[in-house]
Amino acid sequence: MNQTELKKLRKLLLEKRDDLTQVVKSKKERDLQDVEIGDEIDSASQSVEKEILFELTDNEKVMLDNIESALSRIEKGTFGKCESCGQKIAIPRLEALPWVRYCISCQAKTEKA
Ligand SMILES: [Zn+2]
Secondary structure, three states, X not given: OOHHHHHHHHHHHHHHHXXXXXXXXXXXXXXXXXXXXXXXXXXXXXXXXXXXXXXXOHHHHHHXXXXXXXXXXXXXXXXXXXXXXXXXXXXXXXXXXXXXXXXXXXXXXXXXX
């Protein structure tokens, strides 16, 4: 995989992560509008980050976890390899689902199990 493809996939991952967190953040911001804004703003926004996890559905949590994991694999330079068999994951598959951890054949095995 070349750098251009990697950058493109990284951007997709970041956008998807933003989508997931934004929904919850906008909800939280509405809740927080009544809260007095002052010196506590930093700790307040930190607790919002934590609470995001409680607002997400299980599917969204798994997705977010997969996205974080894919982004860290990009940092480490191991992105695009199947976590199970170590084979390269096909680029069209990554373009459709950049957060996938497994190649098609390993995915099929886990879904049957
Ligand atoms: Zn595999």
